[in-house]
Amino acid sequence: MLAHTQPLRNLRNRVAPLSDLAHSVTVKLFTEIRPAHDALLASNLGKKTSTNLGAIHVTGFASRWTERTSSCIGGATQGEAPANLRHHSGLPYYLSLFVGGNCDERSAQKRKRALTYNTPQENFWAGEFGDTYVDRNDGGKLLASKISMFSKILARTHDVKSVRELGANIGLNMLAFKNLLPAATLQAIEINEIALARLSSIEGVDARLGSLLDDHQMAPVDMAFIAGVLIHINPDALETAYQRLWESSKRYIVMAEYYNPSPTSITYRGHEGRLFKRDFAGEMMDKYPSLKLVDYGFVYHRDPVFPGDDLTWFVMEK
Template sequence: MTKAATTPQEAFWSGEFGDEYTVRNDGAHWIASNAALFSRVLNSAGPVKSAIEFGANRGLNLQALRLLSPKMEIAGVEINDKAVAELKKLPGIEVHHKSVFDYVPEKKYELSLIKGVLIHINPDRLADVYRVLYKSSSRYVCIAEYYNPSPVTIPYRGHTDVLFKRDFAGEMMKLYPDLRIRDYGFVYHGDPNFPQDDITWFLLEKAQS
């Protein structure tokens, strides 16, 4: 079981709204679109043997990674009970049922990943998430989120203070100067084949000794 939520945003996503999101975001078309996005990420990174996702929900991103790299060691961290139940149905995925704030990196993965999650994190706690992303990675960090050059708060499905846009990758690189951009891209919601929700992705690489 997860600990009690530490922020209003955690309570929001671990509760009924998070349950509804898990049910709403299902379908093979999502996996196909995610596979198209991550094929670009992995093409830039080269062979990746292991990955961990923070805020994995029901595993649509992890399933896409599995399609692209069947032998990849995969783990997911997720706070919502309903999403974790779906995630545990997927074979070969190590599931951590907890908040990203409670996750203690005990091993490193070649790739740490977060997609569509930082936008819902309390801005006062972003540095904590950046730290977990950084410490969980031996080489790459992938951030795929809504981008805005300056911080803004956006109403979301009738709710306030649950969606925030900013330059997440830029902030993380300022905190960890050894990170550099390996690649980046954008996926338009109107893409005729593999749409995403206007996602900007960044593949960051740690300096290698």
């Protein structure tokens, strides 16, 4: 591949904002790069190119490397690659082009997973199964049902100005809260990179990549909630999940999960050990006796107006 400097010089001129692109931009580099080209990228001209685009990040140099692609991942700022790429030490050469907002997050599937978690359930949702779940967890009808459920939940609370979701996926719950509490501060933690790309495109949501079991060193909010996620947590890690919920909240803790009076495991889309039902709220209140039940309800899949996923929700207050 031969590099010509004139096209690079042209990049000094104004270019269209990358956020206007409807699809992710994939950068493909092939076979062998000569040292002269490396020097060009490291030169002042190469740096100006990166500054103009506000999106090109080059780390490491080598004469041979494998074609890599990537898509937009939330949280990247000019001059800084997202954490999942900054810590990706396995690649001798990496050039990634990130675009914000309306990107085709599917190209992220072509990257190696840079994060490895402690439980098989976390890796399950961070990996390919979690990628495909993104398509199933979408749709206007589903959002309407979520708005209906959270309107009932919020009716049992007072003065909620900040909300954090643990395990937000693409952000449908965040969209519901934006409708119901338009002035509230919204935060979300999500383990799957492709889901995070969608989640990060929601204006006003502070979205972070990682497991809800990790300590994200965030100040507590008025309401911390989790919906349809505890059912997929390794039972041995539930104590940690309850602790993270407790630490995240100044006042209210909300759960919306599959209820069962005793712990049970259910085959989930052909997978064993990936779906569990139990009395999550009861266990949480046993662990933290000062946590009091405010209200609870059920979302039935045959509701004629706002059908749900047979979730039982609980509002608890410190």
